[in-house]
Amino acid sequence: MPIANPAATAPFATKAEETRGRLFAEPESGTRTAFQRDRDRIIHAGAFRRLKYKTQVFVYHEGDNYRTRLTHSLEVAQIARSVARVLGLDEDLAEALALAHDLGHTPFGHAGETALDTCMADYGGFDHNAQTLRIVTKLERRYPEFDGLNLTWETLEGLVKHNGPVIVPGRSLNDLPRAIVEYAETQDLELETFAGPEAQVAALADDIAYNNHDIDDGLRARLFTIDDLMALPLVGDVFRRVMDRYPGLETTRVIHEAVRELIGEMIGDLLEETRRRLAEAKPASAADIRAMDRPLVGFTDAMNEHNAALKAFLFERMYRHYRVNRSMSKAQRIVRDLFGLLHRSPEQLPPEWQQGCDGPEGFKTARRVCDFIAGMTDKFAIEEHQRLFDLHDPRS
Template sequence: MSMNLAPYATRWQDSRGRLHDEAPSRYRTPFQRDRDRIIHSSAFRRLINKTQVFISPEGDHIRTRLTHSLEVAQVARAIARTLGTDEDLAETVALAHDLGHTPFGHTGEDALDEMMAPYGGFDHNDQALRVLVHLERRYIDFDGLNLTWETLEGVVKHNGPMVTPESGPDRLPTTIRHYNENQDLRLDEYASLEAQVAAIADDIAYNHHDMDDGLRACLFTVEEVCDQVPHVGAVFQKLRTDHPNVEESVLTAVAVRQLIGEMVDDVVEETKNRLKHIAAERPEDIRTADQQMVAFTDTMREKERQLKAFLFKHMYRAPSVNAERKRAYQIVCGMFRHYLKYPDKMPAEWQANNQALVRRDFGRDTARAVADYIAGMTDRFAMAEAVKLNV
């Protein structure tokens, strides 16, 4: 199975294994088993009602965290295949990358981080690890999903090293710091090429799909984005010239697909150049490199910056979205204060879970259990709880 892989690819046969030993599968690689465990987890299913930007949107076509994760996984597999790396590991990290997100997108995370400031803070990547190694309780012999070292490494540091000369281990988020004491994730190094692929696939997917959702929600027009983001305008202009009679919704779908394709091509070529520059011949060469190997060219990075700036102004901070964000912030903060004061009002399973984590020298305070409970909520459940609690 590894004969078609590049020399710098991660090979499942060389996996550093799982924290808790398990018998191997007869038919699936360790990374394929990791992927399947994530897909069958409760946290993954809940992503269907967690949103990217909009709060519990009414329309059927607006993306959720679940559809976004599937789209990221598809882009990651495509890039990994082209680069000759392990597609299953890239897909697995892509599917797991949003498991730690709260209800109401980044607004919910900001609110929880403020509430948790006296108790170690809140970070969605740290929460994703917490879900994977503690909160998912589906096995008799251990908490969590007992994923491979390579998958956990990818989830934790797909955006780069977490321990740097400027940021030592004492500043690590709570769960990552504690878990790293039991299984060294080499936090001062880069992640595998597969994890880096998953990270950039996330950027590629959400930029263009958020633009698509913003157009569907009428937060801005095609003309506005074309006027302010030149490379997007160039694609639309050519499509309109070549296909003058095609309806706008179809042209938008084609444009989004082409823009994603351009980014994928750019990433592949830039990554190949960087790999050639360091003469990468083994997976360790990726981890010990002096920069991320999977990246955009400077030209494409500027195009991405322009699109992000447009979306921030016209979508993420649009008046209608800001109104939803304000209410979402109030809901999360109100629920946190309520459950911190009345922890017995949380479901019995969450109270038991907190006691189990305390016994394992993890999550010693009630606040962390409250954060776990709220972070796992879907948008709809959180809004229903807010009504019930009158917060």
């Protein structure tokens, strides 16, 4: 019998003792709940360690103070766990989902994903959420009795559906990324429904973390200034309030305090709106939440408008800044070069990655090369490119 989590007090929380279990049966832990065990397996995974050198916005060598996928995931986990605790949800499940949500990202952030998706256009494409599922169900090779991490049904469901149902009107199973289609043949994750409440919390914790921490990183990188933020709703108000309260405060502390207060404002709004939806829907179980026709967890309309304005600002002033564009252009060339060469010449893959290939430019070879590149850190991708394309590099 799985251990219960006494902290999951809400009747609509996902209950660890009621888990639908794992694809491969294992003895239960005597000291940890099923979801605590999932979290620990994620932390010990090789893919999790590699997040340390994977880009959030800035390539790893551009500075030690900028967020990486690892630090971002830890910040998302902190927010998700705090929100889950207040709502009486299972904190461990929310934390596990937050820690794992970026495992499938390529090197070089969204630029790397775009490049790899283009390379894989004739072979099923590339999607980082689907790659996360592939990593935790297939690519991690740690245990003697199964591939992957053998996570619980609830964790796998949350990883695939944290942004909402993936089978919707006009979109069938066969329209989904290949990794999800393949896994659906093995286990039914109920792709046409919403995920449980903990996954919904983790998804919005991700929004809160990256919006606010991109403000911090963008200001540190001098891609924009505090004055540029003043016209934004909420963001400008909070910065103004901090500077009025602490006249003459050094800029770095102004930024930290404003970002801290912005995170608090967004969390408060999320809790207020989610409680309102709870009072309206009155779910008696996590299954009731999955069966709803809209998300349970969400922001108010006003906060959604504030977030949209902030995202538009960051898109224009940060993600499309010429310095970022130059860096990401180089990154995409690295990914395209690596894929093209290794797909044509799979014998240049490390021996363990050559297994499962079906020859130059084959379909299976494309998938092996894709998995190999997607798992690279920024650092390794840059060095591998040098080894393969620099005639003077002695490491080749």
